[in-house]
Amino acid sequence: MTIDGIGAAYDAASDGWRAGPERMYARMAEVLADHAPVDPLDMAGARVLDAGAGTGVAGEALRRRGASTVVAVDLAPGMLPRAPALSTVGDLARLPFADGAFDLAAAAFSLNHFEDPVPAMAELRRVATALVASAYAPDWSHPAKEAIEGVLVRHGYQPPEWYAVVRADANPSPSELEEFARRAGYAEARAVTLDVATGMDTAADLVDWRFGMAHTAPYVDTLAPDDRARLRADAEAAVAGLPPLVVAMIVLSAR
Template sequence: MTMPGVREAYDDAAESWRRGPEAVYARLADAMVGVAPVELQDALVLDVGAGTAVAARAALDRGASRAVASDVADGMLRGRPAGIPAVLADAASLPFADRTFDLVTAAFCLGHMADPVAVLREVRRVAPAVVASAFTPGPGHPVKAAVDEVFARHGFTAPPWYQRQKAELEPRVDDPDGLRSLGHAAGFWQVEVRQLEVDAGLESPAAVVAWRTGMAHLAPFVSGLDPALLARARAEAEEAVAPLLPVTISMLVLCGS
């Protein structure tokens, strides 16, 4: 089951997400799909926790014959590419028969789940293989903290769902051993966790700030700021991240079959 507050946050952030984070997550999704444990040519793929379906699109680009997007946030799904069908569904209760798909993709969504093992068991029911991503342990690239700190000076505080995610849920998946254990606990026989380094494709401080301010934990606060204050905060954030470029994102990929 998706953690309370997540669906609402992503629905609220959907428009900002498409302007900033989507391009970054498309690169991460392509890298994840590139190490899938099954042949993608002509495969049937389900993208769980799909958001705007960047992983579904990556699978199609790599030869999948059909990809379906599934998420609890309708606002995010509306931003998916034309031609990708979608279902509004929780990842722990998928509306598909056993073995409907050849592969499930799950890009950075297990950390939103109250019970990621239950989700992966449901994934295993509808497909014999999964490829799922998470961040590596630690605070991540320093631009993340730099942007949050600037907006904190202007009144931002992390919402409760995000605080819980960081404190309780993500530590179970943002760790190679923990992620591997989740795969085994869900019943996958072959489980591998790989670490990849991905160029985020962010070529300017403005692009970095658009990425971070479009994230679901920050976007609702940003959208409520007075335009003059927002412009000042953006300028401060761009100045803060400028010395920290380029941005390379370290990610874990669970390959289960």
């Protein structure tokens, strides 16, 4: 079931997302695209659904590898690519596409927004022959997350209710993701964990990342410019000297 409030939250966060998280998700999308279970020769001309597309970085990575048609679908209209040749507002749980309309569905960090991702995976399987999906490894974190959340809370921020729901569900392991895919009807499923250097290396990058996420950007946006500048200075001081952002990312390929 789709979590209440999540589409509105991403919609409200879309400017902040483009100012920060988009850069790291674009790096991770390149790795996702390299693991698509489609023969490179077959990729030329492939019809791809970018499922939970956000700003469309996964679809773009697949287009660079030869996909001829990329359709982006997302709950949040503000997140969708701004030059939308083919962008549609829609829910992964009830896709407005015919059976077998696509060769590949790419679900980059979108299936983790479901308490139970199996029905959405089954819906992706209905419309696309193959699936490539990404998720955060269950034991992965970065110290900037806690450091910046602490600063935000001291400045009056409270996490929205939907974020507590997303965070309460532990991220699945590679073998759990493979099992979800089999339950969704895929005959073959393989998940691997990869370290991705995101290029978000400075204190300012780490703050751009955390301030642009859907659970924080709407709050940061409400602040007056002086308050926002004070918040940013405190957050950058809190993460000075922390390691670069390298994400342990699971990539699931299924068909």
